Amino acid sequence: MRIESTVRGVRAFVDAARREGRSVGLVPTMGAFHAGHLSLMRRAVADNDVTVVSLFVNPTQFGPQEDFSQYPRDLEGDAQKAREAGVSLIFAPSEEEMYPPGACTWVTVDRLTEGLCGRYRPGHFRGVTTVVTKLLNVVQPDRAYFGEKDYQQLQVIRRMVRDLLIPVEIIAQPTVREPDGLAMSSRNAYLSPEERQAAVRLPQALQAAADLVRQGATGADAVRRALELLQSEPLLRPQYVEAVDPETLEDRSASGAPLVLAAAVMVGKTRLIDNIRVNG
């Protein structure tokens, strides 16, 4: 497995692979790999001749009060895990490599970024869509892999790829969970033992709400139930629970399935998100 820090180095590697007719997969990450990342990598390795994992803690998707500086970084441990998963190349660029001096170009997706996390993290999705566009331009993969845990991000990127006519197939992988149901997240490492215990209420609340919808309740009923359950856990402060259209992310309070129930909670200083899809 190679580790490259420059755009030039990645391009040389990928161009050589493509000249030999080999397919290329990209898994964009911010590192601190957990089983969710590894599931994306294994799927990419299975689908493609060559798998590139980008590892870049992207400053522009963090708000000024957010955890950019504390975000866990462990290139050596990550490289070991990626190698074991069969990854061909890690692209771990510097900030200067991804944002040339004077950079002032942004990719924005309207509408889908307005609700859910977009309301609580202004500028976040602009950072995500801009850096993903750059990564897609560097690697020009046949397929790119994203986790369903970041459900809004996934739909925003699908929309962006379609709108900008980017020649890549976006492939989603299901959320990987701890045995008690908590969604895997690099940010789980921030939690104290008490907070970690309380955090399981997030998937539990979404699960209970999803069951209601399966029994014929509306999105609004489900949201109300999830909020009750979240609020009854004193260590959690819910930011939102919403019932949305699985593709457009428009409000689905008034309807039943199919919909996605998505939520964000603060647990101490840690922000956790999760979602569950209820099919029709």
Add this chain to the structure above:
Amino acid sequence: MRIESTVRGVRAFVDAARREGRSVGLVPTMGAFHAGHLSLMRRAVADNDVTVVSLFVNPTQFGPQEDFSQYPRDLEGDAQKAREAGVSLIFAPSEEEMYPPGACTWVTVDRLTEGLCGRYRPGHFRGVTTVVTKLLNVVQPDRAYFGEKDYQQLQVIRRMVRDLLIPVEIIAQPTVREPDGLAMSSRNAYLSPEERQAAVRLPQALQAAADLVRQGATGADAVRRALELLQSEPLLRPQYVEAVDPETLEDRSASGAPLVLAAAVMVGKTRLIDNIRVNG
């Protein structure tokens, strides 16, 4: 020469060419070809094995009061000229092909788009950078060609390509002019004979201002001189004359060469732009 109206059709053609190891050039245009377009095409044909010309009157770069509906369209005449220039393929998509239903993704370049034409055409450059990103994604050319007549556009696109790490070389071609000095433009067709005669004052004013800079005057001196000359022609209403840095487009009023003198004037209902570079 082929004419394709779908992204799929262009991709099939370009992919086949690339598999044979052939280089690809792209000339993005809005059609109504004049000698300026043909100069871009001939340069692209000389540089590349395969030249694609896109022909798309892009609605998102026109303001609500602008000339989108009147913009000259002549696919048949254009195809004839492109064929003679050695073009391999014309890509003439529909609006739906370039803007899928529900499209809400934009590419924006800050700073460089604030002054000059950006001040008078809000949203214009967002439309340009968004559609050019799409065209680059469809064709994935080795080189793309733009005229220096649209100087701000050229620098905005250079900045965008650098910032988004798009793997394409941007190649500029000098403005092609009528015998009396008027820059070639599809919009010259809008001019009445009197307006056409008055319009020549635009390149004359910039030329006189550039001469002042060559003799040691500042950008501000040159701008003042150009405005005097433009205002003394009753059929012209200047929008702006600015002296700017050739790359960053920052104000260079206080400095001498190198700079670019750029201007926009209304002649009746027709908006004309021109510029001249004064090297150090």
